[in-house]
Amino acid sequence: MEAAEELPKTSQPAIGQFVELYEKLTADGSEVISIHLTGGMSGTVQTAESASKMVDGNITVIDSNFISYGLGFQVIKAAELAKKGASREDIITELDKIRLQTKLYVTIDTLENLVKGGRIGRGKALIGSLLHIKPIASLTDGVYTPEANVRSYSALVRHLTKQYVQAVKGKTVQAIGIAHADALELAEKLKKKRCLITHLKH
Known part of the structure; x- marks a missing residue:
């Protein structure tokens, strides 16, 4: 791809x-x-x-x-x-x-695929690429909903873990899933976050 x-x-x-x-x-x-x-x-x-x-x-x-x-x-x-x-x-x-009870987040490393898919114009993608923007979205009521823009992997991980901790406060988590497409390094960073397993039902 x-x-x-x-x-x-x-x-x-x-x-x-x-x-x-x-x-x-x-x-x-x-x-x-x-x-x-x-x-x-x-x-x-x-x-x-x-x-x-x-x-x-x-x-x-x-x-x-x-x-x-x-x-x-x-x-x-x-x-x-x-x-x-x-x-x-x-x-x-x-x-x-x-x-x-399910919350799902989606993020992409580059805006180029959104251009190829006709989701955004090349000009907007160029600006985003120059700023190293990595958009984060959720699925709300089944619809892709933009939530935040970050500019590094570390900021992305911080944002997602912060959202996770807030969402599961006082709750027991039945399951966590991390899926990726050629982003194994990022997936591994998220997987190693201790907060992801603290509330996980064993």
Whole structure:
């Protein structure tokens, strides 16, 4: 991606693919909980919802309101509960709780990919690059929401850890996820922060 002139592009599955899969999964009478990345960044969940109405089976489509680990944690919890024999209603209730208790931050090292993706103009990216700006955003109600701009890795780590400490004060953390795309050094710095594990449920 770093060397590519054009970024790889993604597209949501066709509605027919959802219909085919839903028919296969419900053929034996099974219920389906279909969890997807936030509708604020993709039309996938809307397509899944439309497909579910074209199938006779019992299908519940859920907008996770997240991407990455924010989505993954919901999928894992749903699978764990289903394996234990939990009802569809109980699983949905638990997922609702997880969404309310999840906070997800996104940051990028360079603004160049935002230019390639058409998110910002080259002039704005040039200014940002000259100032060494590294934007930090969160997913709020499933929508990419800018939160801060920092100018170094150390400032980025300080900001994220500060936000984390404030968010979990007096709480027990069920899980933490750090995902990266060719930013292993930064991910390792965050992982080593003691405050990340202080409140983590063992």
